[in-house]
Amino acid sequence: MNDIIIITGGAGFIGCAVSEKLIGQGYRIIAVDNLHPQIHPMQKRPDALHPDVELVVADVCDADFWDGFLVDNHPHTVVHLAAETGTSQSLTESNRHAMVNVVGTTQMLDAFTRHDAKPQAIVLSSSRAVYGEGMWRAQDGHAFYPDVRSHQQLSSAEWDFSYNGQKAVPLSHRAGNVMPNPSSIYGSTKLAQEHIIKSWCAAMQVSASILRFQNVYGPGQSPFNPYTGIINLFHRAAYAKLPIQVYEDGVIGRDFVYIDDVADSVVASILNPADSLRLLDVGSGNVTTILEAATLIAALHGAPEPVICGKFRDGDIRWAVADADPLDEELGVRAKVDFASDGAKLVGEWLLEKGYME
Numbered sequence: 136m137n138d139i140i141i142i143t144g145g146a147g148f149i150g151c152a153v154s155e156k157l158i159g160q161g162y163r164i165i166a167v168d169n170l171h172p173q174i175h176p177m178q179k180r181p182d183a184l185h186p187d188v189e190l191v192v193a194d195v196c197d198a199d200f201w202d203g204f205l206v207d208n209h210p211h212t213v214v215h216l217a218a219e220t221g222t223s224q225s226l227t228e229s230n231r232h233a234m235v236n237v238v239g240t241t242q243m244l245d246a247f248t249r250h251d252a253k254p255q256a257i258v259l260s261s262s263r264a265v266y267g268e269g270m271w272r273a274q275d276g277h278a279f280y281p282d283v284r285s286h287q288q289l290s291s292a293e294w295d296f297s298y299n300g301q302k303a304v305p306l307s308h309r310a311g312n313v314m315p316n317p318s319s320i321y322g323s324t325k326l327a328q329e330h331i332i333k334s335w336c337a338a339m340q341v342s343a344s345i346l347r348f349q350n351v352y353g354p355g356q357s358p359f360n361p362y363t364g365i366i367n368l369f370h371r372a373a374y375a376k377l378p379i380q381v382y383e384d385g386v387i388g389r390d391f392v393y394i395d396d397v398a399d400s401v402v403a404s405i406l407n408p409a410d411s412l413r414l415l416d417v418g419s420g421n422v423t424t425i426l427e428a429a430t431l432i433a434a435l436h437g438a439p440e441p442v443i444c445g446k447f448r449d450g451d452i453r454w455a456v457a458d459a460d461p462l463d464e465e466l467g468v469r470a471k472v473d474f475a476s477d478g479a480k481l482v483g484e485w486l487l488e489k490g491y492m493e
């Protein structure tokens with residue numbers, strides 16, 4: 136019988152892209168997904184999920200589900216993607232985020248133990264959110280970890296960080312060099328997930344690959360979820376010929392990494408399991424400001440120039456970009472799709488083709 140790969144959250148954006156790439160490689164692929172209504176309002180199997188993938192509709196927090204399921208299905212590899220993913224939403228729905236991201240993970244691991252069904256490897260989708268504001272460097276070379284930006288600070292339009300009155304610049308995220316310091320509840324739950332997977336896998340002698348994704352975008356991302364997918368939102372506003380509202384002063388920096396490149400990093404982690412633990416950042420290595428992204432997308436649709444509205448979201452971080460070298464060195468994966476020249480346009484074409492611009 137073929138080895139089983141379980142992909143929790145496998146009906147989601149990244150899950151569908153990962154399983155698509157695994158088809159034909161000799162695995163039996165099972166997606167365990169509760170078809171969360173915020174992502175799947177029709178509550179049906181997404182068209183993007185390859186027909187050869189078995190979909191089991193279930194909640195990862197449900198111990199009874201795991202008990203029934205694991206009787207016949209012992210996984211070779213688990214790709215753990217199921218999560219609540221809203222950074223701003225996690226501030227007001229923190230329990231929901233903690234339940235799925237933390238307790239959902241522990242429920243799954245306990246069930247593997249109960250059924251003597253520990254996999255050989257686990258791949259966890261973590262997030263750049265674990266870094267919070269990350270590490271910055273002042274003009275005199277002093278490196279420091281900024282605190283969470285307070286509501287008061289943001290209300291006074293103090294967007295950036297300084298050190299002893301000196302201007303400072305953010306450093307690229309590189310696991311091991313930059314320590315996690317989450318500034319959102321979502322980020323805290325993702326960091327807890329990392330620690331849980333790390334401890335469990337070390338004790339159980341299970342290979343663990345923890346991948347910290349930057350801002351993943353591309354065709355297939357739910358256009359229905361108002362809390363994630365900024366590129367989709369920008370396209371829809373621009374298509375309606377509305378000026379895109381850009382938050383803060385527009386100089387929020389993000390590393391937009393294309394879905395295919397992210398799926399490649401997950402597949403490479405599955406096919407080349409870590410000896411024990413690997414912790415890698417997954418990004419393009421290039422930064423795009425929110426204003427640059429909005430200006431580019433507005434131009435694609437002939438929409439008016441974006442408007443810098445000065446609004447902000449508590450918990451949002453100022454700047455995030457990955458050091459792309461370690462992923463390449465360890466797994467030979469480097470992002471291929473450039474946001475400005477190709478990626479942004481591909482999303483617009485997909486939204487139009489699927490009728491999601493209305």
Ligand SMILES: NC(=O)c1ccc[n+]([C@@H]2O[C@H](COP(=O)([O-])OP(=O)(O)OC[C@H]3O[C@@H](n4cnc5c(N)ncnc54)[C@H](O)[C@@H]3O)[C@@H](O)[C@H]2O)c1
Binds near residue numbers: 143149215
């Ligand atoms: N998309 C990004 O930019 C990004 C960035 C960093 C990290 N990540 C991480 O990648 C993973 C996948 O993200 P995505 O972009 O594919 O999100 P998504 O929302 O498209 O997919 C998540 C899937 O998980 C399912 N799900 C949610 N709660 C569940 C539960 N309790 N039980 C079973 N299934 C459940 C949803 O129905 C959905 O299909 C998440 O762990 C997320 O934290 C994503």
